[in-house]
Amino acid sequence: MTDLKRSWLASANSAETPFPLNNLPYGVFSSGDGARRMGTAIGDQVLDLTAMEADGLLSFGGTLGAGAWNGFMALGREAWARLRARLTEVLAEGGDQGLSRYLVPLANVVLHMPFNVTEYTDFYAGRHHASNVGTMFRGPENALPPNWLHIPIGYNGRASSVVVSGTDVIRPNGQIKGPNDDLPRFGPSRRFDIELEMGAIVGVPSTGPITVAEAFENIFGYVLLNDWSARDIQAWEYQPLGPFQAKATATTISPWIVTAAALEPFRTATPARETPLLDYLTEPGPMLYDIDLEVTMAPDGQAETVLSRTNYSVMYYSAAQQLAHHTSSGCPMRVGDLLGSGTISGPTKDSRGSLLELSWGGKEPITLTTGQIRSFVEDGDTLGLRGAAKGNGYQIGFGPCVGTLRPARPI
Numbered sequence: 001m002t003d004l005k006r007s008w009l010a011s012a013n014s015a016e017t018p019f020p021l022n023n024l025p026y027g028v029f030s031s032g033d034g035a036r037r038m039g040t041a042i043g044d045q046v047l048d049l050t051a052m053e054a055d056g057l058l059s060f061g062g063t064l065g066a067g068a069w070n071g072f073m074a075l076g077r078e079a080w081a082r083l084r085a086r087l088t089e090v091l092a093e094g095g096d097q098g099l100s101r102y103l104v105p106l107a108n109v110v111l112h113m114p115f116n117v118t119e120y121t122d123f124y125a126g127r128h129h130a131s132n133v134g135t136m137f138r139g140p141e142n143a144l145p146p147n148w149l150h151i152p153i154g155y156n157g158r159a160s161s162v163v164v165s166g167t168d169v170i171r172p173n174g175q176i177k178g179p180n181d182d183l184p185r186f187g188p189s190r191r192f193d194i195e196l197e198m199g200a201i202v203g204v205p206s207t208g209p210i211t212v213a214e215a216f217e218n219i220f221g222y223v224l225l226n227d228w229s230a231r232d233i234q235a236w237e238y239q240p241l242g243p244f245q246a247k248a249t250a251t252t253i254s255p256w257i258v259t260a261a262a263l264e265p266f267r268t269a270t271p272a273r274e275t276p277l278l279d280y281l282t283e284p285g286p287m288l289y290d291i292d293l294e295v296t297m298a299p300d301g302q303a304e305t306v307l308s309r310t311n312y313s314v315m316y317y318s319a320a321q322q323l324a325h326h327t328s329s330g331c332p333m334r335v336g337d338l339l340g341s342g343t344i345s346g347p348t349k350d351s352r353g354s355l356l357e358l359s360w361g362g363k364e365p366i367t368l369t370t371g372q373i374r375s376f377v378e379d380g381d382t383l384g385l386r387g388a389a390k391g392n393g394y395q396i397g398f399g400p401c402v403g404t405l406r407p408a409r410p411i
């Protein structure tokens with residue numbers, strides 16, 4: 001396990017900060033004048049990289065003034081390594097304290113989408129989640145579809161639905177079939193849910209099939225991702241082509257891109273294979289990450305309850321395997337493509353990553369610490385995800401991934 005890299009900025013050396021010098025996540029912020037600026041979080045501050053490039057202290061072709069990280073990602077791995085090395089050097093103990101003039105307190109900034117989502121694909125790579133949902137939707141005999149242990153199942157989602165943490169989510173209307181009624185109705189979803197996921201961001205484009213090893217190198221970084229899901233709409237619409245409107249309302253991501261470089265010390269292998277994977281999906285090394293994850297719910301401004309605790313390392317397929325599979329048909333991938341991992345549920349009830357599983361389809365409602373009862377998300381509830389990779393005396397955090405549900409629009 002690696003140690004804390006000490007910074008001349010005291011708040012970055014705390015064991016509690018999500019943003020020690022080891023992290024250096026990339027985001028987009030505004031303050032005062034409202035202009036979007038690119039920065040890295042360090043301790044309780046954000047370092048204004050847009051201003052540093054404008055003043056000639058960094059040189060990345062003006063990409064740090066673009067208000068989104070796509071242009072920088074497109075510069076490629078040499079630029080990624082050069083910026084990280086430079087920031088690590090100047091922010092380290094004994095580095096350039098004159099840079100404190102480029103620091104802005106995190107408490108004073110508004111965070112925006114860190115990159116423009118080019119396209120969005122969501123996968124279904126959590127074995128416990130797939131088994132739980134399959135049991136509820138199809139019965140225990142058909143819990144895992146016959147393809148599941150061989151292929152990373154996914155669907156093409158909507159890039160337009162991806163929003164940054166803090167954005168309100170409006171309960172969707174949709175077509176819903178009653179339990180004993182053959183005819184569907186149109187109205188607000190009554191089984192609105194969340195999915196705890198990680199999002200992988202493609203930083204190097206590709207135009208044909210790539211290997212799992214190449215895919216791993218093409219991923220720039222990761223965010224927390226909440227794939228809001230209307231279960232009643234989903235149950236009616238999903239056969240035979242998969243999710244559509246049930247998943248198109250909103251997908252919330254955390255505001256900081258935590259780079260693959262920062263997560264390197266936390267690489268871990270996928271679980272043991274029940275059946276061997278085809279060669280093109282075999283990973284040449286550990287490509288998952290050991291990241292502790294939590295789901296929280298806070299009803300209408302009241303105290304939060306931690307609903308679930310799990311870890312990204314339980315996933316059956318890594319993002320690199322998903323990306324390699326995605327390209328296997330020749331599908332082009334572009335800078336800013338976002339890949340959702342699939343719901344991250346552990347083997348135990350208190351490690352499930354969706355309310356559908358936690359309340360077992362509403363049959364086992366959850367009691368919050370405030371005393372309220374929940375099976376799905378109610379109007380006014382704030383749902384949050386948290387994530388951190390734990391090092392020796394430090395952690396690599398992702399920042400908040402929260403959204404509050406607002407009432408459906410009148411039909």
Ligand code: MN
Nearest residue numbers: 122195227342
């Ligand atoms: Mn999902």
